[in-house]
Amino acid sequence: MKTTRHLVVAGAPPADSAAIASFLRVLHAEFDHEWTVAGDGDEIHLVVADLSEFGGRCARIRALDEGRHLIVIADPGTDVLDSELVLYRPLVAKAVVGMFNHVGATTPPAPRRLTDFSVHERQIEKLARPVVQPRRDEANPARANFLDIQYERPCTRLEPLLKRGALLIKRGGLAPLLVDPVTEQFHSSARMSELEPYFLDPLKGNEYQRVGGAQLAALQREHEGRPLIRLLWLSAFLRSNGWLARHLDPSGYYRLTQWLPLDNDYRKQHRIAMTLMREAQLHVIAKSAKAYMADVFDVVNAYDALGLIEVHRQPSAARGEAAQRSRKAKLLATTLFTR
Template identity: 25%
Template sequence: MAHSIGMTGMDPQTSAALTEALLQATRQLGGAWRVVDDQDADFVFVDMDSMYGPMSWIRLHANGKRVIGVTSASRSQTDFHLAKPFDGESVAALLQSIAQVPAATPAAASQPAAPAEPPPTATATPAPTPSDLTPEETVSVPDEEQAPASVEAIAAPSPPPTPEPQRDPVFVDWMVPGALSGRVRYRRGKGPALLIDADARQYHGPAALKPLADSISGTVQRHDFLMVPATDWPAEAKAAGEPQPLARLQWYAGLVAGHGILLAGYDPQAKYRLTKWPQTEREFPKHFRIATVMMKGQATLAEIAEGSGVGIEEVTDFVNANLATGYAEAWREPEPSPEPQKPGGLFGRLRGR
């Protein structure tokens, strides 16, 4: 009987890398594993280095799931451990080592049992015993109703700030270097097809950007990008359009991601500036005026809108596009330099004469 595997609590880049590694591993293991949603999986990968990982682990552990901690640390408090960096070979070795471990039963949600020890390998480690736990790893397994409160027990000596709710990935998240690999096809609804060569950082698609707005809006998952066989790529890429830099598509994805609201993690009251002149598009003639104001120095969104004569929502979208490509940045007031210490002692007094 095939085991099932899922993943949660990780950023798009880690999710994409793990998805590729799992595809290689499951092919190598000949169908012994199925990749499913984390709610239906026997074993679940969780990125313990991410801000959402510990909370995901608590929830899954309280529900009786077997958790595989993905981390750069030498060990993890999860049932099993996948060390970073990983690849298809290391994931396959790990899955082989835990294949004989029975899946958790629903009863485990109310009374979690001690995890069975897998055969000793270099990549699979059982969860440490309570006496072996470090202070920051000591955490009580709560009931489902109390799970959010127990996250305070993860960190010591002071609890971490409450993280923002995890959002669904959008198209611009997948345009970050490393989020995708290989040659893939993206198409949604009746929109034009995009042929993306992630390794070469190029794409084939229509010359205009605005026709892509609907197809790249909303939640976008890894499975929306389909691998294109090497034999099919030349013909499909030629039919899709001339090759263009993927940074252009990344810029446009950032432009339409916020709908007049700054991307998550950025302060709407902060000041922003361009670090270099961006490539402006003819489809957006007002962007030249916005860029001109931003190149003069740091300014708030309201100040940029006033100086350029462009509405603040369009200014915000332009800032988002350039934050996504690294052409813009949030500006912070530099800290004052410390005053030089006055020379003391005999030699100091002599130098001061």
């Protein structure tokens, strides 16, 4: 009898997911193990991720941190971020069977150990991660990406690093990132989605340096500047983990006070932001944007971190009526007092 193994597919388009499911069903006899999609409570043995999507990139980070087998699905010639196991499109049955049998027969990789250093190069003690209790009002906690929404992942916080001036951030395999808080711009050849690893993998002390003077001017001329607020939005968005910030009212009425353009890599988040331009409750925004509540929470948290979210306990119409009643009451009181 075959041993059961569980897998998750993250970020891959429906065609790839359907192809993998078809191979597992039709070529069942050629697989050395019984592969099934992981359910709640199942131990995950394999993560299959498409790194072109946000969910796939998050799945890769989680798989490396927790020591799980990772297979990347990609088009030929695309960057797979040094992944060892890659299935290139179009998916071929022989390659899929061979890759899955290899994973099933090998020991999972060791979890990646991340060490953070402060300015004085002292080791930061590992903090206990609080466990968040499930929300009763979240009927469907499923996410559009492979993330445990009860897990608070450590991310790079950009704001504290910028208090002392411009930063040049470098990491092997990634495009350099220059951030200048004085001009409120950042410079890089990479797209926004390609800068995500700088935030998802916390920066180490040797990965950034202060720059200024002629060196800063030369680096600024290499690439056109982009608004720093967009990078701060990305930082806040990646820190969010599918739960509404504690200080925000889940039953309130939300509205985006200022439009902030997003890259094409964040089409879903752009759709949610467009819906947020009109005041509504969060469940209405999720329904209008055709998004999960967790995704709406992430976008709201990101904009709220920038001070661009307005939230009220009552809709604008009710607030207008209340204000009118208050004015009438004050006018009546003034009239009676002057008699």
